[in-house]
Amino acid sequence: MTVSQETLVELRGVTKNYKRGGETVHVLENLDLDIKRGDFIALMGPSGSGKTTLLNLIGGLDRPSSGTVSVEGRAINHLSESALARWRADNVGFIFQMYNLLPVLTAERNVELPLLLTKLRKSDRAQRVSTALELVGLANRAKHRPRELSGGQEQRVGIARAIVTDPSLLLCDEPTGDLDRKSGDEILDLLQGLNTQLGKTILMVTHDPHAAARARHTLHLEKGRLEREAA
Numbered sequence: 001m002t003v004s005q006e007t008l009v010e011l012r013g014v015t016k017n018y019k020r021g022g023e024t025v026h027v028l029e030n031l032d033l034d035i036k037r038g039d040f041i042a043l044m045g046p047s048g049s050g051k052t053t054l055l056n057l058i059g060g061l062d063r064p065s066s067g068t069v070s071v072e073g074r075a076i077n078h079l080s081e082s083a084l085a086r087w088r089a090d091n092v093g094f095i096f097q098m099y100n101l102l103p104v105l106t107a108e109r110n111v112e113l114p115l116l117l118t119k120l121r122k123s124d125r126a127q128r129v130s131t132a133l134e135l136v137g138l139a140n141r142a143k144h145r146p147r148e149l150s151g152g153q154e155q156r157v158g159i160a161r162a163i164v165t166d167p168s169l170l171l172c173d174e175p176t177g178d179l180d181r182k183s184g185d186e187i188l189d190l191l192q193g194l195n196t197q198l199g200k201t202i203l204m205v206t207h208d209p210h211a212a213a214r215a216r217h218t219l220h221l222e223k224g225r226l227e228r229e230a231a
Contacts, residue, residue: 009035014067042212045221093162097174108142132160152183172204
């Protein structure tokens with residue numbers, strides 16, 4: 001498919017500071033970033049460089065100390081908390097290192113969770129859940145709980161949950177960090193397919209060059225600044 005060069009995510013002059021005791025900790029400094037629709041970017045850097053903070057700002061889980069975070073032309077850091085929650089539910093899918101599944105729920109119920117924030121009918125929710133699980137190759141494990149799944153399968157459930165609302169943007173925080181190489185490669189295959197076949201825009205935090213090599217571009221964050229970009 002042809003990837004549009006439209007800018008999906010735009011950061012301008014983004015700074016993020018935290019207070020720790022009487023000290024101000026500077027995490028991101030005057031950062032500018034453009035992410036094109038349909039891109040797949042790996043974000044690398046040492047621990048403490050601000051990678052997860054940047055992911056959280058783009059996903060509307062946190063707000064910058066200064067600067068603007070815009071997605072599809074909308075400055076999300078200016079939204080109210082309730083409007084921001086609705087925006088996240090409609091536009092962003094989050095994929096975490098530790099899966100963050102609820103152990104008492106089956107795979108299909110975990111995947112359904114984001115849809116409970118919508119006005120979809122039960123039958124429509126069920127159809128979307130079924131489609132998402134089929135896309136990640138787990139249609140036959142819908143009734144299983146997390147403890148009955150392998151780590152790779154749990155992460156597939158996490159990915160199904162992230163895509164069930166059909167978001168334009170997927171934000172992945174070390175999605176293969178807790179998996180062996182074989183399972184990790186399967187997850188990376190899946191992410192590449194979501195990017196190339198479904199056109200999902202993906203920003204993936206990783207420390208693993210093997211994982212980063214699957215992305216279209218790699219960004220390097222060093223002490224709160226983007227140091228370089230490699231194709």
